[in-house]
Amino acid sequence: MAAARMGCSVIMFAMHLDSIALMPCNPNIGGSSKGHLVREIDALGGEMAKNIDKTFIQSRMLNKSKGPAVYSLRAQADKRRYSAEMLNTLRRVDNLHIRQAEIVDIIVNESKRAAGVVTSTSGVARARAVVLCTGTYLKARCLCGDTIDKTGPNGLKSAMGLSESLDRLGIRIKRFKTGTPARIDRRSIDYTQLEIQHGDVPVIPFSFDTRQEDLRREQIPCYVTYTNESTHAILRENLHHSPMYSGVIEGVGARYCPSIEDKIVRFADRERHQVFVEPEGEDSGEMYISGMSTSMPEDVQEAMYRTLPGFEKARVTRLGYAIEYDCVDGMQLDCSLMFKHVSGLFSAGQINGSSGYEEAAAQGLIAGINAARLCQNKPPITISRSEGYIGVLIDDLVTKGTNEPYRMLTSRAEYRLLLRQDNADQRLMKKGYEAGLISRKRYEQLITKIEAIEKEIDRVETHVIPPGDKINRFLEEHSSSRVITGVLLAELIRRPELSYDMLAPFDTKRSALPAEVAEQVNICVKYRGYILRQSLQVEQFKRSENTLLPIDIDYFSINGLRIEARQKLNTIKPLNLGMASKIAGVSPADLSVLAIWLKARRA
Amino acid sequence: MSPPTAKAMNHLEMSLLPLNSDTIAAISTPPGRGGIGIVRLSGPDAFRIAREIFKPKNRASSAKPFKLRYGHIVDDGNILDEALVSLMPAPKTYTTQNMAEINCHGGNACVRRVLELAIRRGARLALPGEFTKLAFLCGRIDLSQAEAVMSVIGAENDFALKSAADQLSGTLGNKIRSVKEEILSVQAAIEVAIDYPEEFDFAARSLKPKLIGVSGAIDKMIQSGVFSNMLAEGINMVIIGKPNVGKSSLLNAMLGRDRAIVAEQSGTTRDIVSDRLPLGDLLINIMDTAGIRETCDAIESMGVERGLLAAGDAHLIIWVIDGSSQMDDEDERVMEFVKKVIVDNGKLAICAVNKKDLPTVVNTRHLRSRLGMPCVRVSALANEGVDELKEEITRLFSVDNRDDDTLVTNMRHIDVLTRAKQALQSALQAIDNGLPDDFVSLDLGEAYHCLGEITGDTAGDDLIYRIFSTFCVGK
Numbered sequence A: 001m002a003a004a005r006m007g008c009s010v011i012m013f014a015m016h017l018d019s020i021a022l023m024p025c026n027p028n029i030g031g032s033s034k035g036h037l038v039r040e041i042d043a044l045g046g047e048m049a050k051n052i053d054k055t056f057i058q059s060r061m062l063n064k065s066k067g068p069a070v071y072s073l074r075a076q077a078d079k080r081r082y083s084a085e086m087l088n089t090l091r092r093v094d095n096l097h098i099r100q101a102e103i104v105d106i107i108v109n110e111s112k113r114a115a116g117v118v119t120s121t122s123g124v125a126r127a128r129a130v131v132l133c134t135g136t137y138l139k140a141r142c143l144c145g146d147t148i149d150k151t152g153p154n155g156l157k158s159a160m161g162l163s164e165s166l167d168r169l170g171i172r173i174k175r176f177k178t179g180t181p182a183r184i185d186r187r188s189i190d191y192t193q194l195e196i197q198h199g200d201v202p203v204i205p206f207s208f209d210t211r212q213e214d215l216r217r218e219q220i221p222c223y224v225t226y227t228n229e230s231t232h233a234i235l236r237e238n239l240h241h242s243p244m245y246s247g248v249i250e251g252v253g254a255r256y257c258p259s260i261e262d263k264i265v266r267f268a269d270r271e272r273h274q275v276f277v278e279p280e281g282e283d284s285g286e287m288y289i290s291g292m293s294t295s296m297p298e299d300v301q302e303a304m305y306r307t308l309p310g311f312e313k314a315r316v317t318r319l320g321y322a323i324e325y326d327c328v329d330g331m332q333l334d335c336s337l338m339f340k341h342v343s344g345l346f347s348a349g350q351i352n353g354s355s356g357y358e359e360a361a362a363q364g365l366i367a368g369i370n371a372a373r374l375c376q377n378k379p380p381i382t383i384s385r386s387e388g389y390i391g392v393l394i395d396d397l398v399t400k401g402t403n404e405p406y407r408m409l410t411s412r413a414e415y416r417l418l419l420r421q422d423n424a425d426q427r428l429m430k431k432g433y434e435a436g437l438i439s440r441k442r443y444e445q446l447i448t449k450i451e452a453i454e455k456e457i458d459r460v461e462t463h464v465i466p467p468g469d470k471i472n473r474f475l476e477e478h479s480s481s482r483v484i485t486g487v488l489l490a491e492l493i494r495r496p497e498l499s500y501d502m503l504a505p506f507d508t509k510r511s512a513l514p515a516e517v518a519e520q521v522n523i524c525v526k527y528r529g530y531i532l533r534q535s536l537q538v539e540q541f542k543r544s545e546n547t548l549l550p551i552d553i554d555y556f557s558i559n560g561l562r563i564e565a566r567q568k569l570n571t572i573k574p575l576n577l578g579m580a581s582k583i584a585g586v587s588p589a590d591l592s593v594l595a596i597w598l599k600a601r602r603a
Numbered sequence B: 001m002s003p004p005t006a007k008a009m010n011h012l013e014m015s016l017l018p019l020n021s022d023t024i025a026a027i028s029t030p031p032g033r034g035g036i037g038i039v040r041l042s043g044p045d046a047f048r049i050a051r052e053i054f055k056p057k058n059r060a061s062s063a064k065p066f067k068l069r070y071g072h073i074v075d076d077g078n079i080l081d082e083a084l085v086s087l088m089p090a091p092k093t094y095t096t097q098n099m100a101e102i103n104c105h106g107g108n109a110c111v112r113r114v115l116e117l118a119i120r121r122g123a124r125l126a127l128p129g130e131f132t133k134l135a136f137l138c139g140r141i142d143l144s145q146a147e148a149v150m151s152v153i154g155a156e157n158d159f160a161l162k163s164a165a166d167q168l169s170g171t172l173g174n175k176i177r178s179v180k181e182e183i184l185s186v187q188a189a190i191e192v193a194i195d196y197p198e199e200f201d202f203a204a205r206s207l208k209p210k211l212i213g214v215s216g217a218i219d220k221m222i223q224s225g226v227f228s229n230m231l232a233e234g235i236n237m238v239i240i241g242k243p244n245v246g247k248s249s250l251l252n253a254m255l256g257r258d259r260a261i262v263a264e265q266s267g268t269t270r271d272i273v274s275d276r277l278p279l280g281d282l283l284i285n286i287m288d289t290a291g292i293r294e295t296c297d298a299i300e301s302m303g304v305e306r307g308l309l310a311a312g313d314a315h316l317i318i319w320v321i322d323g324s325s326q327m328d329d330e331d332e333r334v335m336e337f338v339k340k341v342i343v344d345n346g347k348l349a350i351c352a353v354n355k356k357d358l359p360t361v362v363n364t365r366h367l368r369s370r371l372g373m374p375c376v377r378v379s380a381l382a383n384e385g386v387d388e389l390k391e392e393i394t395r396l397f398s399v400d401n402r403d404d405d406t407l408v409t410n411m412r413h414i415d416v417l418t419r420a421k422q423a424l425q426s427a428l429q430a431i432d433n434g435l436p437d438d439f440v441s442l443d444l445g446e447a448y449h450c451l452g453e454i455t456g457d458t459a460g461d462d463l464i465y466r467i468f469s470t471f472c473v474g475k
Ligand SMILES: Nc1nc2c(ncn2[C@@H]2O[C@H](COP(=O)(O)OP(=O)(O)OP(=O)(O)O)[C@@H](O)[C@H]2O)c(=O)[nH]1
Pocket: B241, B242, B243, B244, B245, B246, B247, B248, B249, B250, B261, B262, B263, B264, B265, B266, B267, B268, B269, B270, B289, B290, B291, B292, B354, B355, B356, B357, B358, B378, B379, B380, B381, B382
């Protein structure tokens, strides 16, 4: 979609046209760090945020007490409408042709550049760039007990041909595994035995452009329950039936997404595990049982779900299963998501070893933008670790690689205080504008907003509030210490018990500002010390990122580097000193040696 | 190649230089006893730090750049050593930053002490070869030397890592690793609650006691580092007490010669009388002070002042009382002071109950239990009990008697531990100030990262690994 909007003529192949934007696993978007990704996608001109704003059935802002950098917006989606709405949007894009077919081969010209694809029915589509987003379909097989189906997710046809083609191109392939829980008939659960969870009022949108009036709708509750000893007993007795433990599964699963049988083995001392019961949509008759993904045989699954309180009469509508699929080693890609040794070939999403809809969407957007830029002979648009979670995600995948499905986490972002979900527009919209996905008008609005924020911060940092009875009475009411001399407004904002908004009555010079500006002022002033500290680190990192490392360096020939560093650097071939500094096994002294070597080489 | 000015440095060089925020410090002479050692400082705070730790003898003459000035190294007003210092303003220096060079001639231990002072005042210990690197990148070293510079850095780096590894095989390594583990476990708990907010309800505040414990453990390691320096440079032992109890007599008895004037009238000793006393493996810097009392005599009260200052800074205090007469208000006041420095500053103290040749009226056992410090009965005049007193001192400073036998001898370790402790303090402060957990985690991350410099770990995924091995999460 991005490439078409950027003016390229695009053909999009899907195994099933009806499975575009299908959520085969959990029915929600966002959550910790994933919410950040969605906001960043929005700032760059992607669709995910707008689509979920149109189709959510419940929305909550989590982590509100943990600090502004980790606020996390999470929404339950109406699965059917989410997919339908996205398809609608796609159908309205000029230059975009959508076609159902299985791709079995990638055409490469003599200079090893991707030149098109071949379908299983021998159709040929020529192109100057190819983007692979194979999801979990590639050579997929689904396991449930000892039943193995050679299908993709949700019983859909898998893509069997393409892996060999990739292999022929010299691309290293890995095998990952993930899984999903069963769906339960909505009417068969006794909700009186479950804890209820309501959405937030008012709802905060994902997209910077969604207006409050477009969010009004009735929200649908979710529920919480817990496993118990009988659940665990059933699982323990039947472990030998699990393909996970009988050795049938070859793929590597993620530590952060264990199946329920995995949980009871690895955390045997836990008496119970939390289970979230989430509707799959407004009119859907099914509930998603989050926290209980499984690949146990049918009878075990039925019995196991029925041990949950309120589930005594539960009827399974779809069984849980584990799915194995092919993916590529991300270290073969550069940070525009193009294969280093097959120019014009890009890949994005689970094929690069990631998991999650948001991670996939972020990569898809970057790969799409850069495929278009390549066709237009423009340099790629990349995002640094210091600019966004998308940067962290892609940098991790292409420099560190991953040996399990990779999930975004806030703890992976070392500059997360600066990479907040509330300022994704300030961080990334410029790039979206450069790519041509953000209109000039929208970009100018952003500039106005940034200027207003900066001006107000300057004012707040110099405005003095005089002492007086009124302010002191207010301070005492909020158990804040009295002021005896004049005090900077900023200093008061920095007190944990106060905020920019609360101090409005005492701030006589304040002009009316949009809420989004006030929010930014409050955060930036309140946490100034920590923010400054990270800004300094970022500045340092950016400078080292600007020092490029030519791809043809033979690190073994550089005296002074430790052996471990030479090996690591030679395998990863970082593009700049900044990337090199994030590699385990490369010490600060090694970086010094590199810096000197570079300078000597230049002279 | 002519050295370029700071202005003429091209973009690449700028980008290779560290940000000018850090002031770095290092010993630039090969270690070894005797001779002159130089501590170098470079960075924006170089002058400030030098001024704080160096007081020129001749205050009147204004400091001329690049000129050596004579004076003393001081620590909170205490003179530690003589030194020659020159200040060199940017940009025409080796590193093109402000630089200070401190020449001291107290041998290894003294140079290290100066470096330690500089670090305490905010300098960062330079990385291996960092000065040389700066100099090279600024064009101060010829291009042809690049290869040599690189191997110097490489070798130092290897050496530093190797010696760190050597040290780490023992107790210190285990202690640091266990401290790291604890920090990581707290951070993992905070992080998992951030990344899985619906599954974990947790507040950093609840782990505050654990963090205080960790901070204390690091503090102990730092102290033991200071302790090991103390062993090398001598233990500062100060004799205090009210007038006429026999302090000067005790000094003489311990030294075995008449060093200080002894007289029947009170207020004999005025200035500090000091000397060195070898005691087995230990070296004691023994100091006799003026008797403590309120007095109108200006000179005597200056003496009292100096004595108290020295005591406040001592490693060990010997408090002398006259056992042949009842304790009075003056004794009580000295006792309050001693108790305070023991509690507040963690000082060691021994009470010497003097004049045991005369009929004793003070109950030593009673005193001991009341004070919670060792009490030794002596007679300075008859030279009795002096050996017992010396034994008590040796015992206090024997390695076995420390509850912490870890000696952090490596300066880099002290530097790193100090920074880790600061980060932990900042985390605790964040909790106390009611800042959200995210900020606590940031500080913890910094502390963990600092300690990684000792164990030689670089960037890694420890935290994420820890989260998933400890907590059961996921859809
Ligand atoms: N009988 C007896 N007399 C002692 C002993 N130690 C010191 N004296 C006497 O006590 C008097 C004071 O001794 P100093 O050593 O000068 O006492 P000081 O505590 O240094 O006194 P100031 O310097 O005035 O504070 C002298 O006459 C000593 O001879 C002792 O152990 N037994």
